[in-house]
Amino acid sequence: MKYALVDGIKTEAVKGVKGFCSSCGSELIAKCGEQKINHWAHKGNRNCDPWWEPETEWHRSWKKNYIIGCQEVVLTDEKTGEKHIADVRTEHGLVIEFQHSHIRSEERISRERYYKNMVWVVDGTRLKRDYPRFLKGREEFRSTEKKSIYRVDFPDEVFPKNWLKSYVPIIFDFKGLEMTNDDDIRNNLFCLLPVRKGEIMLVAEFSREAFIRTTTNGE
Template sequence: MQYALVNQVRAHAQKGLEGVCELCNGKVIAKCGNIVVHHWSHYNRKECDKWWEPETLWHRDWKNKFPEEYREIIFKNDSTMEIHRADIYTPDGLAIEFQHSSIKKEERASRENFYNNLIWVVDGSRLINDYKRFQKKSHYLTTFYKDKNDIFEVSNTEDLLPSFWIDCSVPVVFDFMPITNSIEFCSSKGFLYCLFPQRVGRNAILAKISSVSFIQSIVNGEWNKRFSILLDELKKDDLDKRNAEEIIRLQLELTENKANKIPNKRHWRF
């Protein structure tokens, strides 16, 4: 937890301080060691966010790329009594969750349902084999979606990306950059890979985005508009593709039925 209230003012953790959690009003203490990220820790967090998890340096670095007023925004659902803290929440209603550790599919789906407009940013460097597989299968990224630069149609998504994330109902941004700091993996340095939830036929849509462009599109409010336009386009193309496939299927079925109805013209001679 990056922020707590100290004398009713939102504050970073500093050695020796105590404060109050913005979400549950519980007492918290500043933890400022030399190894872990400086953070606030509950004396008792049973009544706080059930989605809480320890924050890594990767997690904190990502949050710090956004304005302070976007970070750790409190959500309370009066009808379900759920309380949660979004990693990032923008003025135009976009939530971002940074995920380093593994989570259960049930929790993933709950978060996607709770936030009406969500992006996952996933640490692709947590398991080194995930990026090795991505790099090995990068030849899949050869078919551009409608000749759009850096947007690809991918048929073998499960071979390219971690299978846990390929069926999300929201965009998933894979961050392989921590691992690409080494010379061995420098080919993708500075780029993120965004998997969109909408498919076109059997193909997934994957975009290559610079980290700078991604952050700027969030901060300047362009992401929602661009995503909405792309999503509408993908839905239309998917429908057109399915309709075309259905027409072909019906034509083949009609041809097959006609072939089966051809009478036997064999002539018998006595």
């Protein structure tokens, strides 16, 4: 976790400081070292949220685009009492989950059904083959009546198959933490929309700045 409650305030991990989990209330240990990014951890192997995963620098770099109050927000199902910690929940109620590691289809579906109003941002640099495959497939994108929205006839040849049946928008980030030239297409994000006609799907292209701005202001 990036944050723990210290005297009731969301605080990043600092060596020697005692914090508490905002979800289960248990004590957290500050893990601060040179090998991994600073983070909070439950004692032992305990973790109150089975969906929680170790974070990468890519993960953290995305979260910091949003105010602290919107990061690591605990959401509770009022009927069942089930709790999960969303990476980001904007002031307008949109949940944004940042995904670097592989995720099982069952868990992806569970998260989408639980959060409902959500989008995924996926690290497209995790596997070396993902960006070259996308770049090759992008040559076959077909324009539509709407600017920057394209038709993809064979999406399974362009994007990882485990994301093709998602119920919510999937936004691929092929830049990661790399430094790129201003005209590099990796500076943009590519959103696979959850609508399809047979095998045909739609992809929207937009800038990171536009995504951050519109998710922040509710557009």
